[in-house]
Amino acid sequence: MFRGIGRASVVLASTLSFALASTEQAHGQSTPTASAPTAAPDAACVVARNNALTGIAELAERDESYLVLDLAMSNITIALHAVPLRIFPVLAVEAATEADATQNIWQTHGGGVFSPARTENPPEELPVTLEGETEEVVQIHLPPAQRFPAPSTYRVTFADGLAIEFHSEEGAGPAAGGLGARIASWFGKNSEAKPALRIRMEAMEAGDFYRALPDSVALVIAPACP
Amino acid sequence: MALALYGVGAALVLAALLMSPAEPAYSALGAPAADDFATPLPTGDDLAALATANTRLARTLKDEIPHEVYIVVDSMNNRVFLKRGELIEMDAVASTGSSKRLIDPGSEREWVFNTPRGEFRVREERRNPVWVKPDWAFIEEGKPIPRTRAEREEHGSLGEHGLYFGDGFIIHGTLYERLLGRSVSHGCIRLGRDDLRQVAAAAGVGTRIFIF
Numbered sequence: 001m002f003r004g005i006g007r008a009s010v011v012l013a014s015t016l017s018f019a020l021a022s023t024e025q026a027h028g029q030s031t032p033t034a035s036a037p038t039a040a041p042d043a044a045c046v047v048a049r050n051n052a053l054t055g056i057a058e059l060a061e062r063d064e065s066y067l068v069l070d071l072a073m074s075n076i077t078i079a080l081h082a083v084p085l086r087i088f089p090v091l092a093v094e095a096a097t098e099a100d101a102t103q104n105i106w107q108t109h110g111g112g113v114f115s116p117a118r119t120e121n122p123p124e125e126l127p128v129t130l131e132g133e134t135e136e137v138v139q140i141h142l143p144p145a146q147r148f149p150a151p152s153t154y155r156v157t158f159a160d161g162l163a164i165e166f167h168s169e170e171g172a173g174p175a176a177g178g179l180g181a182r183i184a185s186w187f188g189k190n191s192e193a194k195p196a197l198r199i200r201m202e203a204m205e206a207g208d209f210y211r212a213l214p215d216s217v218a219l220v221i222a223p224a225c226p
Numbered sequence: 227m228a229l230a231l232y233g234v235g236a237a238l239v240l241a242a243l244l245m246s247p248a249e250p251a252y253s254a255l256g257a258p259a260a261d262d263f264a265t266p267l268p269t270g271d272d273l274a275a276l277a278t279a280n281t282r283l284a285r286t287l288k289d290e291i292p293h294e295v296y297i298v299v300d301s302m303n304n305r306v307f308l309k310r311g312e313l314i315e316m317d318a319v320a321s322t323g324s325s326k327r328l329i330d331p332g333s334e335r336e337w338v339f340n341t342p343r344g345e346f347r348v349r350e351e352r353r354n355p356v357w358v359k360p361d362w363a364f365i366e367e368g369k370p371i372p373r374t375r376a377e378r379e380e381h382g383s384l385g386e387h388g389l390y391f392g393d394g395f396i397i398h399g400t401l402y403e404r405l406l407g408r409s410v411s412h413g414c415i416r417l418g419r420d421d422l423r424q425v426a427a428a429a430g431v432g433t434r435i436f437i438f
Contacts, residue, residue, distance in 0.1 A: 041277045043267035048258035050276050053283040060290065063344055065438045071255060078438055081345055082290035085298045085436050086307070094252035102255070102262050128402070141324060141409045144303045198252050211302040212438065225257050 045225035048106035055108035055220040056082065065214050067112070069093070069199075071224035076199070078212060088209045091169065091200040101196045104160070105221055111159030112217040114210070118148045150207035155195060158219060163195040168206035295428045297397070299415055299437040301341045304407050306397075306417060308425055315428065318421035319406045323413040330365045337362045339412040346391040346435040351426070355388030355398060356381055362412070385419060387426035391435050397425065 052068075059066040060082035068077045068084075071093055077084045095101050123139040141147050152170055157163045201209065260267055268276055291311060298307040301322040308316035323341035330336070357380040364371045372378055385399015400406070400416040410416075415437075417425060 041273060042257070043269065043273050044258040044260050044262065046273060046277050046280065047263060047267055049280050050283075053280055053287065056287055057283060060287070065343075080436050080438060082287050083292065083296070083436060084312075085438055086300055093255045095255040097251045097253050099261075102259075104262070104264065106258050106262055128405075140405065143407050144409075147409070148302070197255065208300070208303045208305075212300055214438065223258050 042225060045223055048221075048223040049225065051106050051108070052220050052222040055218075059108070059218055059220065064218075066218040066220070068220050068222060070222045072222065076209065078209075078214070086208075086212065088201060088205045090205075091202065092198075094198040094200075096194060096196050096198075105162060105196065106223060107160075109158035109160055109162050109219045109221075110216075112156045112213075112219055113158075113215075114154055114156045114213050116151060116154060118211070121147055121149065123147075144211055145207055148211050150210035152203075152206075154210055156213070156217070156219075162197070162219075164197040164199060164219075165195040166206055166209070167198065167200045168203040169200065170203045292434055294433075296434040296436065297425065297429060299341070299435065301343065301409075301437055304409060306415065306421070306425070308428055310428075316421060316424050318417055318425075320421075321400065321402075321406050321411050321416040322409055323411050324409050328362055328366055330361070332365075335361070337412075341411070341413050341415060341437060342393070342395060343437045346395075346437065348389045348391055348397075348429055348431050348433040348435065350388075350390040351429075351431055352388045352390070354381075354386060355384045355396070357384050360394065385417075385422055387422050389426065389429060389433075389435075397435075398422070 056068060056079075060079070063081075065078050065080040065085065068079055069090075070077065074091075074093075075087050075089050077087045079085060095105075121142055123141045125137050126140045127135050128138050128140075129135045150168070152168045153165060155163055155165045267273075292309075293311050295308060295310045295315070298309055299305070299320065299322065300307070304320050304322055306316075306318045306320040307314055308318075323339045326339050328337045328339070358375065359378045359380055361371050383401055384396065387398065389397040391397070395414055397415045397417065399419055399422045402410070402416075403418050406416065406418055
């Protein structure tokens, strides 16, 4: 049911420390040799990083958890009060190739709603011995992955229109080019707008992330800069 | 004749579908570009100042991550993590609130057994805690609510340790370890014996608990 659980310590780089090294690199501080030329910081990267940092700082003031998609670390984190709570590795982050697909993505996105909504499978009946005396049959919730099964593809749409589609590894290679997609597209039945971003995750991570997604969640995208 | 026309029409539709472009393409999301922004980008001193601000802000945020032990509870996936800074010291299967609703037919009082979300701190730590059963425990069992505290006390059901974090919520052990991983509690966080020992050994009064 739960793979990979154990007491072995695992070092995970903090999502929220993403920008420190990158910023220093932008200043040329990561190359201590005197003869190395100091590269001018890339303005787009500096602004995107500043948007991400200020976004995190603002969200950290609230009592609600939020998401940080860290492109440099290839993960997405659920955070609260500037503390990374759970970090989910991502396999790939892709953007639609249309010219304006990434416009305004380097800002805080609020009001994220995921779809399809979680559907709950009914509990099962299990015999339980109560207080070491009698055995009763009681209704017990299924384990999370069975109680709230995650679809292989799901979407989070933010209030500003940014839509992100999440694919589990098993769900990778969606209907792109498939006859079904073509038919739906041809007849204009793709009622949802095309997502600007597509994120691929390992199936179990994608499932846990789907179940853990907070309602009306905010997202900050931290850039990966050279 | 009409059938032949329908046939030709169907063939044309099928051909159009097959020749129509596939789902629009995606490529790896790269570094930000100037045209990603609606406003002109800063240059010169303004840009340098922004880069300096970034360094300062990143350090401030990094300092917010607790250096000491803290507990993270993923209530939807029934997982508990014991973390220290950026290190995960334990990843355990737990049980959290069942979300079930209980109504007292006599008084119409109502309870919903959810695990609270947010940031908390361990307020009290007890060894071999005694469960002082609240009213709902008796109502749920269909038993009369006792009048004395002694009648409410239950020994042994909470395991070896109890970490109390407010409003009656506790991180504790369980007699029903086979149900770990399922949402079966009345809002408390249940751990297996060995995991509870590890949490109790590392945490104490004041330890931060983050529940999402």
